[in-house]
Amino acid sequence: MRRDIFQAIADPTRRAIIVLIALQAMTPNDIAEHFDTSRQAVSKHLRILTECELVKQDQQGRNIYYSLEIDKMKEIDKWLEQFRKIWETRFNQLDDVLLTIKNNKK
Amino acid sequence: MRRDIFQAIADPTRRAIIVLIALQAMTPNDIAEHFDTSRQAVSKHLRILTECELVKQDQQGRNIYYSLEIDKMKEIDKWLEQFRKIWETRFNQLDDVLLTIKNNKK
């Protein structure tokens, strides 16, 4: 089983769950009500999200509140870093071109 | 078929291909040599990447050079935006806490 963060966000329902619990903790039943699926299906998604530590649990009596481990999202950001460098470089190159054109006009 | 960018980056081989062709265009054979898979398997990955417009082709004779459509990567960045807001807010809240502590000392 791969079960890394990229695999976790591949599924649209999982992405929706992530957004949903980003701001406030919710129980599996609460979450399921927001979608067109069963509690069990949500539960499975939550397990996957838990396995890659994207989500944390907080048990209160028989209710289990799930919330987003926001720091984990930074891993995606970190991976994007290398591309951000490239697109910023390209942008700078464009700057250079514009600068050259500008200078040539003088 | 889902075939969106999140599904595209879910596969580790595909992520490796993306990194590989980010800086220089390569043919399917070139790419396959970097991994422990066949050209056909790479070809399939490239097709998926092409379908979600993450990759562009440049035919030169019988060779087809693939390179990354770097702008498409910004879509992931865009999705992350909403979480970046949250983690920056949390950071600011932490700042507030520290500030409060500091002020109380006075």
Next chain:
DNA sequence: TATATGCGCAACTTTTTGGTTTCGCAAATT
């Protein structure tokens, strides 16, 4: 022109997923 090479495409096989159903346990409610 004959042969070799690079490629995409389609058919097929094997894993992996996402979902449902069913179960048992623990916490609430009656």
Next chain:
DNA sequence: AATTTGCGAAACCAAAAAGTTGCGCATATA
């Protein structure tokens, strides 16, 4: 104490994905 409710876990199923094999076509090379 009996019943209901919220939950995870396991067994099962259908659909999708990843990889392999075997084409056929076009472009090089001999």
